[in-house]
Amino acid sequence: MKNISLGLVILPLLIISCTTDTIDNADTGVSKVSDKKSEKGARLIQTLSPENPENVYDYVGKLHNDLLETYLAGNYQYSTISQISEQIETISTANSDLTLLNLERGVPVNLEEIQExxxxxxxxxxxxIANSxxxxxxKISLxxxxxxxxxxxxxxxxxxxxSIISYESAVMxxxxxxxEDKRIILTTSSIARYSLYYDKKPPYDEDWGTSVGNRxxxxxxxxxxxxxxxxxxxIxxxxxxxxxxD
Structure with missing residues (x-):
């Protein structure tokens, strides 16, 4: 399950021997480079879009982000799965896009599974994945x-x-x-594509950083x-x- 076919290339760390002064100077340089990369990344994402019209389930990811924006705008202070679930359902019911798309009703919330x-x-x-x-x-691909x-x-x-749209193209x-395989995989990849976009766009809030759990x-x-x-x-x-x- 750990065979990563789409992993991004990780450059090897270069181990060098240097004096304390050299280390201090290097740290300062790395910090400046990191700051510049962050600024460049923030500017770049403003010109990008998470859309992939080739994926017929692209709307799923878009709705995910739209509903998240609505929830955050409400500044709710809910702390339990049950409370959050009820509010998400309320927001979903009021969303005109969901009505127009005539999506199937969601499966009742399984509190135990979500907590797990x-x-x-x-x-x-x-x-x-194994039980699907x-x-x-x-299963191996997903x-x-x-x-x-x-x-x-x-x-x-x-x-x-x-990386994601290349994967989606291969799946299609x-x-x-x-x-059914394609429906599940492309729905999942759409949510991943849009949620990762949301994580990366400014203003970035570390509390809303990339979450394995939501994917x-x-x-x-x-x-x-x-x-x-x-x-x-x-949820x-x-x-x-x-x-x-907390």
Whole structure:
């Protein structure tokens, strides 16, 4: 499950011997370079879009971000899965895009499963994928994609975006995958693509940083339907951010 086919290239660290003064100077230089890269990344993402019209489930990721924006704008102080779930459902019901798309109703919230994902997302990911109805090839593919996503936290969004749409293109043209395989994978990748975009765009709030849990929630929900994928991802994202903030 740890065979990462889409992992980004990690440059090896160069180990050098130097004096204390050299180290201090190097640290200052690295800091300046890091600041410049952050500024460049912030400017770059303002010109990027997370959209991929080729993915027929692109709307799922867009709705995910729209509902997240609405929730945050409300400045709610909910702290339990049940409270957050109820508010997400209220926001979803009032969202005209969801009505127009005539999405299936979300599956009732499984509080125990969501808590398990919050507690140990990576272990739950393996379980969710293994117990899904996907073919073996699709399970391996989705697992590799999700594991690759673990390496993206410090990457610029442009690199992340290219990796995801390349993966989506490969999934769409894969003749071994069933229609259901593609639905689950492309729904998951859409949420990952949009949520990572949200994490990277300024103003950046570290409490809303990249969360493995919310992407696992997306997988778990996608196995049922699009609306469940959106709501479960959001609930877990909010719960984990609350824990980080505390």
């Amino acid at each position: 994902i919050v507690n140990n997302p990576e272990a739950k990911l393996d379980e969710v 109805s996907m073919t073996t090839a699709a 697992s590799s994609f999700m594991n690759a996503a673990l390496l993206w936290e410090n990457e610029e969004y442009g690199v992340i975006y290219q 043209t894969n003749t071994e995958f069933s229609v 696992v929630g997306g997988v778990s929900g996608a196995i049922d339907n699009s609306l469940t994928a959106i709501s479960r991802s959001l 877990i994202r909010i719960m984990i951010s609350n824990l980080v903030a």
